[in-house]
Amino acid sequence: MTSTTDSTRALLLSRIRDVPDYPKQGVLFKDITPLLADPTAFAALTDTLAELCVRHGATKVVGLEARGFILAAPVAVRAGLGFVPVRKAGKLPGATLGQAYDLEYGTAEIEIHAEDLSGDDRIMVIDDVLATGGTAEASLELIRRAGAEVAGVAVLMELGFLPGRARLEQGLRGAPLEVLLTV
Ligand SMILES: O=P(O)(O)OC[C@H]1O[C@H](OP(=O)(O)OP(=O)(O)O)[C@H](O)[C@@H]1O
Numbered sequence: 001m002t003s004t005t006d007s008t009r010a011l012l013l014s015r016i017r018d019v020p021d022y023p024k025q026g027v028l029f030k031d032i033t034p035l036l037a038d039p040t041a042f043a044a045l046t047d048t049l050a051e052l053c054v055r056h057g058a059t060k061v062v063g064l065e066a067r068g069f070i071l072a073a074p075v076a077v078r079a080g081l082g083f084v085p086v087r088k089a090g091k092l093p094g095a096t097l098g099q100a101y102d103l104e105y106g107t108a109e110i111e112i113h114a115e116d117l118s119g120d121d122r123i124m125v126i127d128d129v130l131a132t133g134g135t136a137e138a139s140l141e142l143i144r145r146a147g148a149e150v151a152g153v154a155v156l157m158e159l160g161f162l163p164g165r166a167r168l169e170q171g172l173r174g175a176p177l178e179v180l181l182t183v
């Protein structure tokens with residue numbers, strides 16, 4: 001559990017916009033751009049996530065392209081930790097490790113620079129949304145294949161109507177899943 005206050009949660013929730021049928025019919029898209037445009041809400045979110053990174057003993061923060069970057073980069077700076085990007089396939093110039101996965105509305109492959117993580121690292125993965133859990137699960141696989149330990153996964157929101165938590169549970173191997181909002 002996080003120490004996020006009810007008022008912080010209410011503020012964050014009030015800045016998430018529901019967009020029905022985007023990007024496909026039947027998907028309820030949770031749009032964080034109103035939250036990002038509100039400096040008070042954005043600071044509350046990054047402060048909360050940074051505190052979780054410190055509490056769980058992370059040595060680096062991994063952000064998941066693309067929305068995860070927007071959150072994870074300021075969190076890493078706030079927590080005094082390095083930032084490591086997990087990118088969609090084909091975007092990183094160095095030697096990469098790759099992992100394919102399924103999304104709520106498609107399939108994708110993500111990659112990491114293997115040299116960005118070491119055996120001494122404990123990694124906190126940060127993203128905006130946990131939906132089916134495919135992206136986060138694939139990132140945990142990459143982190144372990146790169147030789148690092150998983151400190152946890154922290155997301156702004158979990159889509160409670162999808163089985164992301166159950167899917168991720170095995171991949172977490174006991175590491176914490178921190179969810180600020182269940183929507
Ligand atoms: O739990 P999952 O079903 O894997 O879905 C969650 C992921 O989906 C979204 O990213 P998306 O791939 O749409 O890319 P974006 O951040 O570039 O918009 C979101 O930002 C998460 O990374």
Ligand SMILES: Nc1ncnc2[nH]cnc12
Binds near residue numbers: 028159
């Ligand atoms: N419903 C949704 N809203 C926002 N981001 C998502 N990523 C996967 N599913 C999503």
